[in-house]
Amino acid sequence: MKKIPIIIDTDPGIDDFFCLALGLSYEDVFDLKAVTTMGGNNYTEVTTANAIDIVHLFKKEVPVAMGAESYLKEVFEEPVWQHHGHNGLADAQIPHCAGTPDPLRAWDKIAQVAEECAGELVLVTVAPLTNIALALQKYPQLPSQIRKIVMMGGSTEAGNITPYAEANIGHDAWAADIVFRSGIPVDMVGLNVTLKCPLPREIFDPISIKLDPVIRGTMQTMIDFRKGEPMHDAVAIASLIDEKILEFLPADVTVETENEERRGQTVVKENSGVNTRVAVKADLPRYYDVIAGMCH
Ligand code: RIB
Numbered sequence: 001m002k003k004i005p006i007i008i009d010t011d012p013g014i015d016d017f018f019c020l021a022l023g024l025s026y027e028d029v030f031d032l033k034a035v036t037t038m039g040g041n042n043y044t045e046v047t048t049a050n051a052i053d054i055v056h057l058f059k060k061e062v063p064v065a066m067g068a069e070s071y072l073k074e075v076f077e078e079p080v081w082q083h084h085g086h087n088g089l090a091d092a093q094i095p096h097c098a099g100t101p102d103p104l105r106a107w108d109k110i111a112q113v114a115e116e117c118a119g120e121l122v123l124v125t126v127a128p129l130t131n132i133a134l135a136l137q138k139y140p141q142l143p144s145q146i147r148k149i150v151m152m153g154g155s156t157e158a159g160n161i162t163p164y165a166e167a168n169i170g171h172d173a174w175a176a177d178i179v180f181r182s183g184i185p186v187d188m189v190g191l192n193v194t195l196k197c198p199l200p201r202e203i204f205d206p207i208s209i210k211l212d213p214v215i216r217g218t219m220q221t222m223i224d225f226r227k228g229e230p231m232h233d234a235v236a237i238a239s240l241i242d243e244k245i246l247e248f249l250p251a252d253v254t255v256e257t258e259n260e261e262r263r264g265q266t267v268v269k270e271n272s273g274v275n276t277r278v279a280v281k282a283d284l285p286r287y288y289d290v291i292a293g294m295c296h
């Protein structure tokens, strides 16, 4: 089967770690062209260093391009330490790599790779969408060069950073608005499905026995830190590994930006979409099989 060329745009981040683990491990599925980093779960400088360390931990050679250090308009507030720990990785200590970011910044890397992949590139976005918006603003031809975006973001129900906004949309609602209006097909994997995909130790431990002990131990630490809560970002990328994991409906999605209380809300009109599919149901056993498949 032909590999899918992807870029993962990420703010590692505990669940980002699991997303990157799948992207780095499923070498038969993905041609991981680059990792681009963004702030959100921690400052961009920290998420970039984390991404470099994670790629090194999985013994892969993938460029990491540093992204924006602020949102388009919203103020970048201090990260909520209790969600991802002070180092962004549940305060787990993974081996530090002396690697440095790619010479290109994230938005330029996305454009360069999109050009090379001639319309086949899939963006897996699991962070605020600032880098994608900046790339779209600088490179107007980009929408014709991106096959689709698989996005952990939004919700057809409630948010998590406010009653209305999910973090990856709410932290930079203007960026999300630009992305949804771009015309690039979006598979929106929102909280309405990811919250139904917990990853507790009793599931993870038996399926991960063959995993590298340092990686397995790090993942167990992260699962414990999050008390078995969903690894939201891993659900999104898993839908590219096994397309039967998620059921999608066509929808028209707009992002609220003007109403301050509801800013970052994804307003979803199902069965009336052109460019957006919204995940509405998850097959948990198939998702766990994908996690297990990483561990062989
Ligand atoms: O709302 C969940 C999303 O916000 C995930 O991507 C998590 O890593 C945080 O960035």
Ligand code: CA
Pocket: 010, 011, 012, 013, 015, 016, 041, 126, 127, 233
């Ligand atoms: Ca994330």
